[in-house]
Amino acid sequence: MSASQSFSSPLPTRDGIAPSYIWIPEGQWPTLIAFLVSHFPVVAEAIWLSRMEKKEVVDQAGNVLNERSVVKRGMCIFYYREIEHETPIPFEARVLHQDEHIIVVDKPHFLPVTPGGRFLRETLLVRLKKQTGLAHLTPIHRLDRETAGVMLFSHQPLSRGAYQSLFQQRVVRKIYHAVAPSLSHLVFPLVHRSRMEEGARFLVMQESAGAPNSETHIELIKDYGRLSLYRLSPLTGKKHQLRLHMASLGAPILNDGFYPNVLPCKGDDFSAPLQLLAKSISFIDPITGEMRQFRSEQELAVPDFGSCSNIV
Template sequence: MGRQADANAVVPLPVRDGVAPSYLWLDDSPLEGALAFLTSHFADVGEAVWRDRMARGEVVDASGDMLGADSVLRRGMRIWYYRELEAETPIPFEEQILFRDDHLLVVDKPHFLPMTPGGRFLHETLLVRLKNKTGLAQLTPIHRLDRETAGVVVFSHQEATRGAYQSLFQKRSVRKVYEALAAPLPQLTFPLVHRSRMVEGNPFFRMQEVDGEPNSESVIDVIEPQGDAMLYRLQPHTGRKHQLRVHMAALGAPIMNDAFYPEALPCKGDDFANPLKLLARSIGFDDPLTGLARRFESRRTL
């Protein structure tokens, strides 16, 4: 599959409807025309679709020169094009902008909305929606939330200062607080620290805990009962994939409506009425440019 250009790349095609063009490196030239190669490489995109894209001038090389059906491909070449989806399921929830200055855009993400284009999502992603809403072509997420998770997420839209903010997350200088609904754990004493070694599991999209030196740590506390469930405060000190979901399941209280943990449920369509009960409640850090304390809080509830 092709890769989408990042915000720093010099590309020969403009952002279109909030979507940056994708590209494909030709490490080993197939020694055939562009149309034959593209239809064989992208088996789910038909020849007529590629001919139409070429006719519109939307398949080009790194210099911006249009490629036609018989254009000769060569080793080391990069092909640029727009990724398109014939049908995309609308996500019926809206993001909210919490803060914007000359460097950052802070957003309250809804459940079910992916961060960036991939798989069956393109326009129905937070990044594309925000580019269309704000006109910020250089918008880039500094960190990620799972598609199933709602809450606060921070974007950069200024290339010159992006690295300073990214370093905060790399150095774990960011204070993240999550909330989750799960079953009560009356046998445990809170707050508690859960540490474990997490590795990729089976199937590939899940993580699992194994024996060995811990590489993940979360502080877990109770906030208040909510019906038969308990509202928990979760503070991850590391940033492993699905870390909070794995840790809560390991304690015997998987987060409500989690389709991955403790067991992966059969694949089905999104149940918009029953989102994962996990919310990125707040993010705080000392601004690397001004030294001022920053804290952003979600307006959503579980």
């Protein structure tokens, strides 16, 4: 895991990448290298030895560790995570606003927000840290890798909680645009409520019986025939909420690889982005009391009909 901004790290942020750390759990290991190899089976021993040779594996006090170092429960080990052959993502985010507390960006499709899995340098957070030099940047809310649009970051630890509480209290208005099959048998606007839970398959959500814990307001912007452009306003913020709700209505968002069915991984194919865009976000600023609204400069495109421009 990466070191959080509230957790003091003896290693500095490097090229936008915060050091990762791990606490030694209960157990018996003769040396540090024995622990690391057993705990990270997909990381070759030679990689750890290389990191140690560069003096990039340290304890919480900043002491440089080597393969023979003794480890015990409660120790915290810091290191820099690396990914070999990380695929470049050929799309750039655009900064829409920056002040002494927050940065608002327009995220492209395919770019993950934070490091994880096979993405490290090719993430919005690392790129922004490298671009701005702001080591305390932290995303205030979530946005899927496949989704484009408005994303808020805090770079001031003292005011971060005030902005995070806006999302916790559900006083932030978020509007999304989506291209999906037309639903001519339904009357808009409509509200879709359901109970969402983790599905049997990894990363996939499902609807189940029980009291609703998710709600989305859906409006029809324009019917193009086979496809339509929709305005989606989530009242709650469940993972994949908009994607699951649209699929449940019989209108899965165009190019969705998870709903209604999980499709084979497209890897680094950037030819068919998910047609879901976080179009705008608005809230009363907890510091200034001003009404803030930020809008994505991107537009979705309905196949055969051109771009959906100048639509609020």
